[in-house]
Amino acid sequence: MTSETAHLIQCLQQIHKVIGKANEILAGVSNPSVCSEVLLSKPGTAYMLGLFEVYRVSKRLEEGVKTRQPASELLRHTLREVDLAWNNLLSFLAFGHPLLQMLLLESSVESSTHLSGPNPALSQVCGVCLMEVRRESEVPTGNSDSVIYQGSCYHVSCANFWLNCVDSTLPRQK
Structure with missing residues (x-):
C-alpha cells in the first residue's frame, strides 16, 4: 500500500x-x-x-x-x-x-457532480485530498480557501480536519 x-x-x-x-x-x-x-x-x-x-x-x-x-x-x-x-x-x-x-x-x-481533478499546470494539489487547490484569486472566500504550509498546498477544510482528527502533522505531496 x-x-x-x-x-x-x-x-x-x-x-x-x-x-x-x-x-x-x-x-x-x-x-x-x-x-x-x-x-x-x-x-x-x-x-x-x-x-x-x-x-x-x-x-x-x-x-x-x-x-x-x-x-x-x-x-x-x-x-x-x-x-x-x-x-x-x-x-x-x-x-x-x-x-x-x-x-x-x-x-x-x-x-x-463531478469535481474537477488535479491539473498541475493550473494549480497545486491538496496534500490531504489530492484534489486541485485553485489559486487565491480564483477562489471565493469561505471553506474553499486554501493555505500553503511548508511548501505544500491544502484546502482549509481538509487541513483543519486532518489536524484536528487524524494527525498533528499534515501529509505532504511528493
Missing part, C-alpha cells in the same frame, strides 16, 4: 468515525421533537454544518482517488462506509427545516 493510499484510508476512517458518532448521538435521542429542537438550535445547526463540511472533505478524497490512482478494496470499502453513515445521518434531517433541507439538497447535488 502506498503512503498516499494509507493517508487517504486513515483520513476516511476518521471521517467515518466522526459521522458515526453523530449518528450514535442522534439515535440516542428517543423523542423526535427533542431531536428536532437540538438540531434546530444554534449550536445544533452549527454542528450539522460542521459535519457537512467533514462529508465534503470525504467527497474530495473520493474524487482525488478517482483521478490519481486505482482504488484499493479497503479504500473503496471505507468510502462506501462513509457514504452509508452520511445517508443514515441525513435521515435525522428530513423533517423539513430550510437550513437542514439545504444540507440534504447540497449533499445530493455534490455527490452527483
Whole structure:
C-alpha cells in the first residue's frame, strides 16, 4: 500500500468515525421533537454544518482517488462506509427545516457532480485530498480557501480536519 493510499484510508476512517458518532448521538435521542429542537438550535445547526463540511472533505478524497490512482478494496470499502453513515445521518434531517433541507439538497447535488481533478499546470494539489487547490484569486472566500504550509498546498477544510482528527502533522505531496 502506498503512503498516499494509507493517508487517504486513515483520513476516511476518521471521517467515518466522526459521522458515526453523530449518528450514535442522534439515535440516542428517543423523542423526535427533542431531536428536532437540538438540531434546530444554534449550536445544533452549527454542528450539522460542521459535519457537512467533514462529508465534503470525504467527497474530495473520493474524487482525488478517482483521478490519481486505482482504488484499493479497503479504500473503496471505507468510502462506501462513509457514504452509508452520511445517508443514515441525513435521515435525522428530513423533517423539513430550510437550513437542514439545504444540507440534504447540497449533499445530493455534490455527490452527483463531478469535481474537477488535479491539473498541475493550473494549480497545486491538496496534500490531504489530492484534489486541485485553485489559486487565491480564483477562489471565493469561505471553506474553499486554501493555505500553503511548508511548501505544500491544502484546502482549509481538509487541513483543519486532518489536524484536528487524524494527525498533528499534515501529509505532504511528493
